[in-house]
Amino acid sequence: MNTLIRQAVSVVQPRRTFLGRTGLLLSGTAIALLSGREALAAKADKAAESDLRILNTALGAELEAIAAYQVGAESGLLQKPVLDLAMTFQGHHKQHADLLAATIGKLGGRAVSAKDKYSFPVDTLKNQVDVLRFAAGLEKGAVSAYLGAIPLFGNRDLAKAAGSILGDEAMHWAVLRQAVGDVAVPGAFVS
Amino acid sequence: MGTFRSKGWLLICAMLVGSAAAGTPAADEYARGAQVYERCAACHALEADRTGPHHCGLIGRRAGSVPGFPYSPAMRHAGFVWNEKTLDRFLRSPLTTIPGTSMGYDGVKDNGERRALILFLREAGHSERCRGMSARAP
Numbered sequence: 001m002n003t004l005i006r007q008a009v010s011v012v013q014p015r016r017t018f019l020g021r022t023g024l025l026l027s028g029t030a031i032a033l034l035s036g037r038e039a040l041a042a043k044a045d046k047a048a049e050s051d052l053r054i055l056n057t058a059l060g061a062e063l064e065a066i067a068a069y070q071v072g073a074e075s076g077l078l079q080k081p082v083l084d085l086a087m088t089f090q091g092h093h094k095q096h097a098d099l100l101a102a103t104i105g106k107l108g109g110r111a112v113s114a115k116d117k118y119s120f121p122v123d124t125l126k127n128q129v130d131v132l133r134f135a136a137g138l139e140k141g142a143v144s145a146y147l148g149a150i151p152l153f154g155n156r157d158l159a160k161a162a163g164s165i166l167g168d169e170a171m172h173w174a175v176l177r178q179a180v181g182d183v184a185v186p187g188a189f190v191s
Numbered sequence: 192m193g194t195f196r197s198k199g200w201l202l203i204c205a206m207l208v209g210s211a212a213a214g215t216p217a218a219d220e221y222a223r224g225a226q227v228y229e230r231c232a233a234c235h236a237l238e239a240d241r242t243g244p245h246h247c248g249l250i251g252r253r254a255g256s257v258p259g260f261p262y263s264p265a266m267r268h269a270g271f272v273w274n275e276k277t278l279d280r281f282l283r284s285p286l287t288t289i290p291g292t293s294m295g296y297d298g299v300k301d302n303g304e305r306r307a308l309i310l311f312l313r314e315a316g317h318s319e320r321c322r323g324m325s326a327r328a329p
Contacts (some may be wrong), residue, residue, distance in 0.1 A: 052297030053263070053295060058295065119239040
């Protein structure tokens with residue numbers, strides 16, 4: 001399990017590379033403007049705005065995931081090794097959220113912040129397995145969400161970043177499935 | 192009145208047999224739709240507003256009209272009502288159907304999966320759970 005977590009972290013770490021490269025897109029826009037190619041610049045602006053919306057929606061979902069793990073952790077239903085695992089996964093979601101917020105800022109957008117209140121189906125969480133299944137469902141949904149975001153990014157570096165996060169969340173999903181006794185990896189593809 | 196009521200019961204039984212009994216085509220389609228709906232679980236729930244708005248009562252609702260939900264201007268001004276047809280178009284390709292939507296999701300491209308998903312949204316949208324929700328609403 002530790003190996004999985006270490007792998008996940010090392011996948012997430014090379015983020016500085018693509019953060020650095022997003023500067024290239026912006027200077028491309030500037031060059032288009034300077035050379036009077038407004039149409040091209042406007043198109044790039046539209047693509048950048050669309051990317052920002054996708055990033056902010058993803059950030060909103062990550063912030064909710066952080067809150068969901070907090071609810072799980074504070075439920076008193078998780079035993080020690082499972083609690084540690086949940087906190088590690090929550091830590092990954094925090095890193096995803098930090099990365100997304102930083103990227104949104106770099107691209108000139110305004111990152112959404114966490115809501116004051118989230119509504120989770122807490123009355124259906126009665127034991128450790130319930131909590132783990134709930135978390136697994138969210139992680140599965142997160143994998144689908146990033147999969148659905150990747151083809152939409154105008155900036156391919158952002159698509160790569162989303163792929164990196166998708167991989168991490170797929171690992172969470174597999175580990176959580178394993179923990180409740182389901183087949184860890186249910187198929188050859190995610191959807 | 193009596194006959195009306197028993198006719199009502201007959202109708203309900205027919206609906207149960209038609210749409211919910213395991214193994215029937217409609218039940219299979221519903222189960223398939225529920226499975227496709229798991230792809231939406233990072234952002235949506237039937238009964239609660241999350242990153243995306245709740246889906247209870249979706250069919251027949253104006254796009255972008257859940258009170259208090261922070262829609263994009265594009266969705267708020269979409270100007271149509273959700274039905275099988277508008278859902279089919281939107282869910283196939285959200286960003287090209289409503290340019291400027293904040294639902295950053297590529298869509299459900301497979302026609303069969305989309306059909307099942309829409310059947311699920313329609314049936315689940317007025318299920319017991321959803322009726323509980325409207326009872327709780329302010």
